[in-house]
Amino acid sequence: MVWLIPVLGLLAGILLGSIISLQIPLTMAKYLSIAVLAALDSVLGGVRCIYENNFNGLILLSGFISNALLAAFLAFLGDQLNVDLYMAAVFVFGVRIFQNLSAIRHYVLSSFLKKHNLHATQRKD
Template identity: 55%
Template sequence: MIWIPIVGLALGISLGLILNVNIPLQYSSYMSIAILAALDTVFGGIRASLERHFDSSVFISGFFSNTLLAALLAYIGSELGVDLYLAAVFAFGVRLFNNIATIRRLLMQKGKKVS
């Protein structure tokens, strides 16, 4: 099932490059944090797949709920005049790098078992 998040990531990048979508400047902070949350979910899905406990319903619901929650947090912070998006950047950034490190470790372990 590792192919679901990878195909989704490739499809999203491809569509982003093909379609010339312009995001208004006032929404750029919301989009950036939503993209970070989405990437966190994708790499979490890849990690779960490598650890053999991937569940597509958890992946899909996490993708949308994390993305919407992060964008909502950025919006509420903007309305309050507080940089709440920094909390989301920190949380998702830490999780993203932890997932990437775990994926790297799991792939290296699988590589050692093959050789």
């Protein structure tokens, strides 16, 4: 139940985006996609930090926005310089996302197993 609010937030965001229907210039679609990837990495990093007990909301928000903007800017700069920084950003953020997901999975499973073992011990006692 602790994750209900963030999940509802995600659903509300998708719904809001559908309602608002922001008209991004088509030439910016490529940069928005890499910004989404960076934002996803930031969010998963925030979740990971929660499990690691070093979560900071301001850092998450600032990182979320700055990473998204920076990723989009780097992709744009790569296009201007004719260097495919877009692919580099996709690769880096892809790796980070999978690392974060792996860590989160590890923490979730550990927490689950820890609780399960604790319950089993209590029953024995």
